[in-house]
Amino acid sequence: MSCPELFRILMHLWLLLLLLAPGREQTRWLILQAKHPIYEGDSVTLKCLGKKEKSIIQRDYYKDEEKIFGGSNLQQIIINSVFMDPGEYKCTASGKLIIPWTETSNSLRIQFQELFPHPVLTARPSQPIEGGPVTLTCETQLSPWKPDVQLQFCFFRDVQTLGSGCSSSPKLQIPIMWNEDSGSYWCQAATTRITKKSQRSQIHVQRIPVSHVNLEIQPLEGQLIEGHKLVLICSVAKGTGNxxxxxxxxxxxxxxxxxxxxxxxxxxxxxxxxxxAGRYYCTADNNNGPILSKKISVTVKIPVSCPVFTFRSSQGQAVIGDTVELHCESLRGSPPILYRFYRENVTLGNSSAPWGGGASFNLLVNTEHAGNYSCEADNGLGAQRSEVVTFSVIGISRSRVGAATAGVTGLLLGLVITAVLLYCFGTRRKSGGTSAMGMPSYNPCVHQEPSSSRPPPSNPEEPICSEPLAVLDLQPVYSNVNPENTNLIYSQIQNIQHTNGNLANSPRVHREDTGPVVIYSELKKSHGNDFAKHTSKRESIHEDATGNYENV
Structure with a gap:
């Protein structure tokens, strides 16, 4: 074994002894650190540090003994608190000298502090009256250690957002509440990472029944004009909702x-x-039963129509001295109606029709009254003028027209009567007899005996007609037209003279009867069928030596 290898083994043993040496708990080789305090919504930084950083190969992080991050040698990690819950956190570090080793940090309990509590919704008033306002408040308290955090408040009824959305104000003013607005209300307060909701509150909007229903008519007092607009306004003193x-x-x-x-x-x-026109009323109801208003009478006034102007005269035509009735009538229009009468646009007078219909104006006619006439009807809703009518006046008075007519009529009647009398007088002279009525009678066709001086007729049965009477000359002596203070209209005295020529050719006129004939004629005022009684029954015939006369 070479010297370097032996040295590394001794160093690993020395480190192992240090880890196992007494007092290690007080001076841990590996520690886990986090910043405090931690509020909900904050990001948490966890730091895992060892005394011999160069010897650490890997670090792992745990929460409640469950690894939440590892596989790398990161000294710190950042965790969003939105995804974190309170719990026990720790980390481990591992490496390898002569043999592999692992070191565990201390346990760190992380407790998130509340940034603000869950809001509470309040309503003022708690039982709003329909038609009135209500104020909703979303009450909560932000941590004084977080003065820079901004809260946003939102209000809801069931699932519907109220107002214009979320705002920084914890209050919402609803100006009018209706019965249909009753429901479940709640609010929420939120930051960019934390949102908390209030509990739901039931708000019931109280409804007020309608009362004091009133109907108003425009125009006022219900006086309407045909063709105009009528406005009916119905209102209530109390009552909420629809x-x-x-x-x-x-x-x-x-x-x-x-x-x-x-x-x-x-x-x-x-x-x-x-x-x-009639009586009007209105009703109001907000689901508590209809309430009626008082009834108001409405009248509709009708403007006058164009009037019709006429003249009325008992004689059929107007002459001087007549009284003519000027009549004006509007066939349609509300009374009272005032009528005005005009001649050439100059007012003659006026007359009123309080109950409708027409009105008249009497005019005593003279020659100056000829011209253009019209009338006007007015009932306060606008005057209407009739068409112009031209009026003519005859230039003589009614009495003169009657006298002249009577004189002409009397003259003609006198002539007719004279002719009849002459005819009858001549017949009486020929026949020498009288009629059954005592009047002279004459038949122009009679049977005569044949004489020796005249040849008989070829047919004996054929009647022989007498020769015509002599022509008489009628000479008026006196006449009077319409004498005053009597019922006599016309009287006349006529003298009848035989002309010489006629006498010579009239052999049937006897010499002793050649005197004059005087005829009296009268025409009185007639009364129905009495005309004949006043004229025909007064005839008589008188004869004497000096003359003859008849009186009719």
Whole structure:
């Protein structure tokens, strides 16, 4: 054996004696070190050091007698605390001199300190009222030895994240809570490596039943104009949660329904008609039974339509002195209606129709009243003007027209009566007899005996017609048209003279009857069928030596 080999053996023995020498426990050859204190989430550095580092070939690390790292000669290892639990840690070092050897370090118990405790969720108020706010707080306490660590807080209802997500604030303000928001609430506090959750808390949101339901009409007082918009606003003084509003009208049923998180809702009827008038009300319900509002009467006023303008006259046409009725009527429109009457756009007067319909204005006609007339209807919702009507006036008065008409009529009637009397008078002179009524009668066709101076007719049965009467000249002597203070319309006295020519050719006129004939004619006011009584039954015939006359 050479000297160097012997020397190495002696050195190994000496080292072995040192390891087995008394007092080794106090001065271990191999030790395990770790930094303290260690907080959860921190990275842990384990150092395994020996007195003769050059002689160590391999180091192994253990936790609770179970190797967690080895196979290399690393003096230290870093372990993330996320993957670590409290326990007993140690290391071993091994080498080889003359024979292999292994040295074990001391045991090191590593205890992780809590960075912050599990948070606790609190709600203020603990039993929030529906429609009101609630404040959630995620309460925890960070270690004062870790002032640089930032916590992030998140809030949840069941699995739904509340708010805008996680933030550095431990509080969350919810402005309005509804009954549907009742549920299981929890929160969590977290660092980049540690996350802790609170226990779940049941939060029940209390609901308030609706009360004091009110209906408001716009426009106010329920005065509507046909064609305009009607707004129905239903509100409640109290009531939380989803409130179902409905609008009604007597005799028509439901007009509309809305459900919303609000104590007020409105319904619009864009164009109302006359049929929309009636009594309206609304109801509100948040699952505790519907509550009704008071009923409001709604009236719909109708603007006047274009009026119709007419003239009304008892005589059919207007003359000076007549009273003409100007009538104006709007066929559609809410009363009261004020009517105005115009001539050439100048106001003549006005008349009111408190209950609707038309109105009239009387006009005493004179020559200045001819022109263009119109009327206007107004019930406060806008005036409407009629079409223009032209009015004409006859230039004479009604009395003169009547007198002139009566005079002409009387003259014609007098002529007719005169002709009839002359005809009858001539017949009486020929026949020498009278009619059954005492009036002279005459038949122009009579049977006559043949004379010796005249040849008989070829046919004895053929009647022989008399010659025509002599033409009489009617000379008016006096006439009066419409005398005052009597019912006489027309009177006339006529003198009938026989012309010489006619007398010469009229052998049937006797010489003693050649005197004048005087005819009196009258035309009185007629009353129905009494006309004949006033005219025809007053006839008489008088004859004398100086003249003849008849009075009708």
């Amino acid at each position: 409130i179902t509003f409905s609008w009604h009208r007597d005799g028509r049923g439901i007009l509309g329904i809305k459900t919303q998180h609000s104590q007020l809702a409105e319904l619009q009827l864009p164009t109302v008609t006359e049929r929309d």
